[in-house]
Amino acid sequence: MLNRLKDQIITPLSRALNLDSEKIYNLLEVPKIYEHGHLAIPLYSLAKDQKKNPIQWAAEVSELLKNQIETVESIQPVQGFVNFKFNIEAIKEATFGSFKTSGQVGHSQRQSGKKVVIDFSSPNIAKPMHIGHLRGTVIGQALRNLAESQGLQVIAVNHIGDWGSQFGKLAWAIENWAKETNFDEEPMQKLLELYVRFHNEAAQNPELETKGAETFKRLEQGDERILQIWKKIIDISFKDYNKIYKMLGTRHDIVLGESFYNDKMEAVIQLLEEKKLLQESEGAQVVFFEEKENMPPCLIKKSDGASIYATGDLAAAIYRHDVQKADSVLYVVGQEQSLHFKQVFRVLELLGFSWVKNYHHISFGLYKFKDGKMSTREGRVILFEDVIKKAIEMVRQLISEKNPSLENKEKVAEQVAIGAVTFHDLLNDRTKNVDFEWDRILSFDGDSGPYIQYTVVRCRSLIKKYDQKISLENVQGLDSFEEQRLMFSLLQYEDVLRKSYDAYKPNILAQYLLDVCGHFSSFYHKHRILGDDGQVQSSRLALVLATERIITGGLQILNVPTPDAM
Secondary structure: OHHHHHHHHHHHHHHHHOOOHHHHHHHOEOOOOHHHOOEEEEOHHHHHHOOOOHHHHHHHHHHHHOOOOOOEEEEEEEOOEEEEEEOHHHHHHHHHHOOOOOOOOOOOOOOOOOEEEEEOOOOEOOOOOEHHHHHHHHHHHHHHHHHHHOOOEEEEEEOOEOOOHHHHHHHHHHHHHHHHOOOOOOHHHHHHHHHHHHHHHHHHOOHHHHHHHHHHHHHHOOOHHHHHHHHHHHHHHHHHHHHHHHHHOOOOOEEOOHHHHHHHHHHHHHHHHHOOOEEEEOOEEEEOOOHHHOOOOEEEEOOOOOEOHHHHHHHHHHHHHHOOOOOEEEEEOOHHHHHHHHHHHHHHHHOOOHHHHHEEEEOOOOEEEOOOOOOOOOOOOOEHHHHHHHHHHHHHHHHHHHOOOOOOHHHHHHHHHHHHHHHHHHHOOOOOOEEEOHHHHOOOOOOOHHHHHHHHHHHHHHHHHHOOOOOOOOOOOOOOHHHHHHHHHHHOHHHHHHHHHHHOOOHHHHHHHHHHHHHHHHHHHHOOOOOOOHHHHHHHHHHHHHHHHHHHHHHHHOOOOOOOOO
């Protein structure tokens, strides 16, 4: 797409600057102000190396390249940049020509042959997913889709919390109190109630804690009865989780929880001992770091001999490299776990595993509610399912007020609600906290999912009314400012996908889609699309179709559904 334009200026720029093509390709950028041109190369860093005045050099290079590139309309020096403006035919050919290639528009194979493991969502079994899981789930799925758009083979892992003493307590409660519990109705809620009952009664009868510990010991030893109960807990939990995953369109390839690495942790401990990295501290086994690293020691084995999270994550990291053959691993986990991952990655470095440089903690901030609260069945945390249900109910109400005759109202309400919540999350830089405001999330006028979905609906409505085949070849005209700016924004799609994945930030793509919608809106309101003479109408509809395909493709990557009507 944009590369088609870059290819036309790289060779002459390479000669003029006496630099290799790859360096020039990496330096080329889109000017922040559209009127400055379509592409620019900054000369500041290059001028420093060559001891030149960047402003003067930009003027010299611009003069040298003048009239040398057939598709370039003008070359202007601007404050140490050389800016290129292409003619309309070059813009049209690059825009519509990209739709002639096989495969999905904007996708590339630049990382074909490489594999990435993406660890995301990862709820704790026997607990309903809370709103914190919403961020990890939608960010993780968007990164999966972005990775696939770059040609990567993806293994999406749900690293569930399915091990620990709490399962001994819950298994004991089920074994002893199950007859009093009907698991046919709201089984997840029943698990939660049993767990709360255990803790309440243990507060009055401390012997229950001992019974819970003994039951967990039976689980560790493979007691068949307790294993069956444990598997039942996992099964109940996933029936609940899968309803939400299906609604959101979340795709995991494999579930490998904490329990999977139980028999792999001893090998990690032995390796640490061999490398003389383990030291005793207050009865526990830890790995100390240098003082300048400003990190507390990484706890590997507690004083009672039990392994903990860090040990499991070390085993998982090694498994992902040795068995799953990952070239890179992304851990989509909240920012509160930043220290944990710094410790784990540093221990892997100390073990001599150079591949850990390609392991990344994709951290994210918290949701903040404007009114400080939201109604919830549990009373303490905001449940994932409650947020989705409330969004659907609010959209359902909007439809009844604004478009009561809309077909498939229930399906559209779900699509708009899911899209609104998902897009609102992904529009924000994942590293920052997100203000959760319903009015903004569900707005049809602002920077929101419904606004983008409505743009797609508007495009499809125009295409449907035209009711003829739209050709993307030999497009004529489209020489107005609004048409050219919209075309050029479409051209940047492939570049935006690359940048979004390389930075692990879906908000780059989300903001781009809003920009495209804004440019389309200007074009739509300034120019007559249907009912004009044949050639003008067909060309403008070609631009509408191209816009619909780019926005729809981008929304698919963000996992935002696109209704046909709203």
